[in-house]
Amino acid sequence: MKKILTIAGSNATDSINQDLAFKLGQHEQVDYLDTRTLNIPFYNRDLEVNFPNEVIALYNKIKEYDNLIIVCPEYNGNPPAFLKSILDWLSRHDRFYLDNINVLILACSSGQTGGASTRANLSNMLSFTNAKLMDTIGFKEYDINNDYEEEIKNIIALF
Numbered sequence: 422m423k424k425i426l427t428i429a430g431s432n433a434t435d436s437i438n439q440d441l442a443f444k445l446g447q448h449e450q451v452d453y454l455d456t457r458t459l460n461i462p463f464y465n466r467d468l469e470v471n472f473p474n475e476v477i478a479l480y481n482k483i484k485e486y487d488n489l490i491i492v493c494p495e496y497n498g499n500p501p502a503f504l505k506s507i508l509d510w511l512s513r514h515d516r517f518y519l520d521n522i523n524v525l526i527l528a529c530s531s532g533q534t535g536g537a538s539t540r541a542n543l544s545n546m547l548s549f550t551n552a553k554l555m556d557t558i559g560f561k562e563y564d565i566n567n568d569y570e571e572e573i574k575n576i577i578a579l580f
Contacts, residue, residue, distance in 0.1 A: 423580050425451045426486040430493035430504030430543075432457050437529040437563045442492040444569060450577055451490070454482065456507065463502070464509035476510040480518055483511070488580045489519070489552075492527045495539035500546070512550060519552035525579060526557040535559015555579060 429442035439457070446453020461475045462468060483489060493500050511518045526543050528536025540557035547554060558576065560569070 423450065423488055424486055425488040425490060425577065425580055426454060426483060427451055427490040427492065428454050428456050430456070430491060430500050430507075432501070432503040433494075436494060437531070437565055438492045438494045438527075440565050441527060441529050441560065441563070441569065442490070445490060445492070445573055445576070448573065448577060450580075452486075454479075456504075459507070461507055461510060464506045464513070466513075469513060472514065473510065476507075476514055479507070480511055480514050483518065483522070486522065488523045488525075490525045490527060490576070491543065492529065493536065493539050493543055495528055495530060495534070495536040498538035498542070500539050500543050504543075505546070508546060516549070517551040519547060519550040522552055523555050523580060524552040525555045525576065527560065527576070528557070529560040529563035531563060533561055535561040 427442045427445045429439040431438045443453055445451045459475050461473055526540050528540050530536045536559050544554055
């Protein structure tokens with residue numbers, strides 16, 4: 422059985438994207454990493470002199486897996502700065518940090534688009550990392566009270 426790491430790109434306490442990432446992590450094959458617990462500063466080239474240990478630890482954690490699910494909100498059509506900063510740090514440690522890793526992008530929205538713009542933009546950003554981008558899936562009108570059990574089983578089956 423292949424192990425899957427899932428992370429959310431939101432640092433909001435009531436994030437529907439964190440909710441979906443957490444629900445995915447309740448399954449045996451999936452490990453959930455709460456990115457809100459990471460102490461990673463916003464990317465700044467000047468800080469590379471003392472490269473943050475948390476970035477290296479996250480890099481090593483990701484490299485333990487062949488599969489990664491990123492659950493990402495859409496802020497004005499883009500991934501949030503919180504996630505972009507983490508990805509920028511990882512790329513400064515190793516430009517191809519997702520080399521040979523299967524990546525699935527999910528996005529939840531309360532509206533009708535399912536985070537279509539953020540999924541497209543994040544796909545483009547990750548294309549520079551040698552990730553094996555599998556697909557992007559949007560959850561429209563996400564309801565935190567729904568367990569999405571059937572959808573989660575279908576997502577896990579993709580791997």
